[in-house]
Amino acid sequence: MSGEKNPSKKDQIEVLLEDINGKMKLLIEGHQALTERMDRLEENFNQKLDERTAQIRGEILGVRKELKQDIEGVRKELKNEIGQVRNNVEEVRKELKQDIGGVRGELKKEIQGVKKELSNKIGKLDEKVTEALKKLNQHEKRITKIEEKI
Secondary structure, eight states: HHHHHHHHHHHHHHHHHHHHHHHHHHHHHHHHHHHHHHHHHHHHHHHHHHHHHHHHHHHHHHHHHHHHHHHHHHHHHHHHHHHHHHHHHHHHHHHHHHHHHHHHHHHHHHHHHHHHHHHHHHHHHOOHHHHHHHHHHEEEEEEEEHHHOO
């Protein structure tokens, strides 16, 4: 009977082993299926990541292009405004030069007028001084004559 028990244990072990093998195969197949699914998910994720990255790069390039255009526009506007300011400054400079020239001319005329007036007054004063000197000279002659008489 012991012989019969052994084969039956052996049969039981074989059945158990076959059962374990079946379960292992199922486990391995499940693991492979999960691995394949994870690979597909990773591939899908990478593809979407690449697409999104490309989209973001495109958006960045678009924004960069718009910024360059905006900057160029601002540069042109500033260049125009600077040109206008330079023109305005030049016009003001010319006007000031003309005004200064006019004021200079007026001052020159005024100075000449004052000079003429002063010359006339000096001439009159010279005449008065000359007359006064003549009178003084006459007085001195009289005084000298009076002294001679005394």
